[in-house]
Amino acid sequence: MLQKFKKHINANFPFLKDKKLLIAISGGLDSVVLTTLCNQLNFDISLAHCNFNLRGKESDLDKESVVKLSQKSSNQIFTIHFNTEKYAKENKLSTQIAARELRYNWFQELITTHKFDFVLTAHHADDNLETFLINLTRGTGLDGFTGIPKVNGNIARPLLAFSREEIAAFAKTNNIVWREDASNASTKYIRNKIRHQVIPSLKEINPNLLDSFAKTSTNLQESKQVIEDRISEVFEDCITTKNGIIKIDIHKIRELSNPKAYLYQLLKGYNFTEWNDVYNLLSAQSGKQVFSKTHRLLKDRDFLLLSKSNETKEVREESFFIKENELETLNPIHLVFESVQEISTENKQTIYIDKDLLKFPLIVRKRENGDYFYPLGMQGKKKLSKYFKDEKFSLLEKENTWLLCNSDNKIIWVINYRQDKRLSINKNSKNLLKVLVKVIN
Template sequence: MLQKFKQHITKEFPFLKDTKLLLAISGGVDSVVLFHLLHKLNYDVSLAHCNFKLRGKESDLDEEFIKNLNQISSNQIFTISFDTEKYAKEHKLSTQIAARELRYNWLQKLITEHKFDYVLTAHHADDNLETFLIHLTRGSGLDGFTGIPKVNGNIVRPLLAFSREEILNYAKDYDLEWREDASNASNKYIRNKIRHQVLPVLKEINPSILDSFATTLENLQESKQIIEDSIENIASEVLEKEANFIKIDIEKIKELSNSKAYLYQLLKTYHFTEWNDVYDLLNAQSGKQVFSKTHRLLKDRNVLILSKIDLSNSIEMAFQIEEEITEITNPIHLTFEEVFEKSTENKQTIYVDKDLLKYPLILRKWEKGDYIYPLGMQGKKKLSKYFKDEKFSLIDKENTWLLCNAENQIMWIVNHRQDRRFVKNNNLKISVLS
């Protein structure tokens, strides 16, 4: 296996040579073998071990075992302990998901702090097939059936081409020691049920199932690439990217052969889970919206608007500007300058009579009932009517700032329209800078 691994890592992962590597090691046979292989081939590899405190004394013995690996390597060893059950409860996660999240967050922290180039994990071919079958039992799109990625950002998995049997045989050939996790023998978890009850039957039916599965994965990955290429072409037709959001043309989506499938492909990276609700937005009334944990999808007339959730916008915000202030940069960039005459004429600048102002000025978002006396027009106008006439989208309205005086009278719909009540001597220039 050593020679096969050498050829494999040279061909598939040439970028690992002469880099600083961090190996996530549990103490089980898979990670111990990967460490031994890398050490034999003189890779610069340090070790990182998580003690999840889930198996009492056994977890502590695993940690002690890892620390003793220093006998064959002078490389650095990092260890950490987690109260995994507490974390899982606080974040409403399963124990397994909590452990995975804690582990990868910590590994990324080590990469940053110690300037490692890559993290290596010991996932192998059997793990890949088990994961495929788990997704099959739960229902999945194509992404769930294309296998564990060999490279995912700075995470590299060089053992995916090797079976559990090959790894065990290597460990025995070199008289390696490793730690057995007793929980791996239990059928409490779905992965263990598949490992102990399903895979043996599949291997009996087809002793070469791992090779067959590798061929299947390759075919699925090629199909996935074709889909991604197609989606990229479709995206250029139906998506319009703005500074802070993305517009999706509803009519163009509906013209596609399977609008639901295309909508899923376009939005799958934004963590939506209620896909029927997402699809229903195509025929919903304006104002309907669906949320993921990171994004909002909003129906606005003939488009869907995708925007990142800004938690700060869920809090009522008003910023005060004192008379002596000449510039602010938050939440937007405004400058205040006393002048003798008007010069610049555009929507980014207004001129007001400073003597008519009452301080502090207030910068805020619009509220129901707001109105303005538009410069150049007669009478007053509700902002809701102004927004409608100017064809503001819901996102536009949410992103618009109002500059008001101390009595909360609107002086300026910033970047759009000025109120005429504060215009006389025009001795204060107010500008918004991008």
Template sequence: MLQKFKEHINKKFPFLKEQKILIAISGGVDSVVLTHLLKKLNFDISLAHCNFNLREKESDLDENFVNNLSKKLDIDCFTTSFQTKEISKENKESTQITARNLRYELFQKLIEENSFDVVLTAHHSDDNLETFLINLTRGTGLEGFTGIPEINGNIVRPLLAFSREEIVNFATKNNIDWREDKSNASTKYTRNKIRHNVIPVLKEINPSLLETFSNTIKNLKESQQIIDDKIGDISREIISKKEGFLKFDVSKLQQLSNPKAYLYQLLKEYNFMEWNDVFQLLSAQTGKQLFSKTHVLLKDRDFLILSRIEEKNTATSYFIEKNISKITEPFLLSIKKVTEISEETKNNIFVNENALEFPLIIRKWENGDYFYPKGMQGKKKLSKYFKDEKMSLLEKNQTWLLCNNNNDIIWVIGKRQDRRFYVKNMPKIINISILNS
């Protein structure tokens, strides 16, 4: 197996030779064999072990085993203990989900703190088959049948081409010790039921099941790539990007052969679950919204508008006292005295200091607000200004105003200045600008 593994690395993961590697090790045969293989091939490796405290003394014995292995092989080891059950109760999620999240959060932390390039996990082809069958029983789209990715960001899985049988045989022939998780023999969990009750029957029907499955995964990945290419083309036609959100053209979506399927592909990464409701949003009235854990999808006339859900800010107004040069809430704003007017933009205005009454106020717009737009005659209601500018409901809701102490609007921030506060020959000039950072 060592030679086969070496050839596999040279073919699929040659970049690993020059990288600082962190191996996720449980003490089980898979991760222990991965450690021995990489050590024999002289890779720059360290170990990371999570003690989830889910199996009483057994969890501590696993940790001791990993620490002893690291000393024996003369490699660094990072061990971390979690009170997983307590954390899962606090987060109201299963212990399995909690353990997985804690594990990957730890990996990323260790990467940042110790300059590791990648994390290697010991998933193998049997794990891949089990995941495929779990997704099959629960229901999934095509991406759920394309298997565990060999590379996902800085997570690399170099053993996916090898079976559990190959791994165990290598350990046995080379007198490599490992820890056996007794819970793996239990059929309490879905994965174990499939591992012990389903896969043996499938292998009896087809002794070459893993090889056949590998070819199937390859074919499905190629099919998924065709879909991804098509979605990329469709995205360029349908989606326009604006600062902070995406706009989806409803009429173009409705012209597609299967709008619901395309919506799924376009929006699947944004954590929406109720796809019938997403589809019905195409024909909904303006103002209808759907929420995922991370995003909101808004119907606004001829568009669906997607934006990230930000932490709610309870403050509705902010005050700027005289001689303040910068504020950070609700965004970064610079206020400084200057001697002349330079380049004016939507994000950079100049006002007459003599016309200002402090403290200035930053607030959200309200019905009935009006201002005197610079470059235009007369006054205009903000609602009419927004309509003329063809601003979406989302854009309107995100609009802030800079006002004088008497509530006169100085600036529709980032959009249009009020002409009452601007004259070409100002005796005293204040420059107000939005800062990027």
């Protein structure tokens, strides 16, 4: 197996050579064999072991075994203890998902702190098949059928091409000692049930099941790539981004052969789950919206607007006050006030006003019913709602626009858009005040 593993690395993982690697090691068969193989190839490896405190004394013995292995092989080792059950309860997760989150978060911390290039995990071909079947039983999209990725960011899985049988044979031939997790024999968990009851029956039907699955997985991955290429084309044609808001052209989406499927592909990375509701937005009235854990999708006339949930809360009644001696304010928007002798800059992020006309404290707030102002450069007054309409503000832009007002609540500036002319500089102005929005890069 060593020579086969070496050829596999040369063909599919050449980027691991001369890199600083961290191996996730449990003490079980797969991770101990991976460690042995990498040491035999003289890779620069360290070990990382998690004690999830789920199996009492057995968990402690796992740790002892990997520490002994690291000492024998002169590999640096990192260990950590987790209160997995507490974390799972606090975050409303299953124990298995909680352990996964804790494990991978810690790996990323080690990568950052100790400058590792990759984390290697010991997933193999049987794990891949089990994952496929688990996803099949639960229901999944194409992503769930393409198996465990060989490389995912800085996580690499060089044993995916090898079966559990090959790995066990290598361990036996080389007198490798490992720890056996007794829970692996239990059919309490769905993975073990599939491993011990389903897959043996499938292998009776097809003794070459793993080879057949590998071919199927490759075909599905290639099909997925074709789909991703097509989605990139659709993205270019149907989507624009402005001020962090993604705009999806409804008319162009509707012209596609299967709008619902395309919406899924375009939005699957934003944690939406109610896909019928997402699809129904195409024909809904403006203002209808769907939320995920992280994002909001809003129907606004001819577009679906996608934005982060924490950036698109409903209009708040809260107002922020600015005292006369304040030269800078950070909430709710970063404003800087500066007395000047002359006008030097003209843009939407900067205005000049007659300081003598100000009434403190100034107010920064969102829009209110009945708001109006006298737009600089226009004749007469205008309702703010009419201004928004004429300037084709989206619903999200209306929600996210702040107003700078006098203490009597009269608008001084639709911040980043248009100044009110009543407080603007004229030939009689003596005290000029520059107000600008400061953008931190």
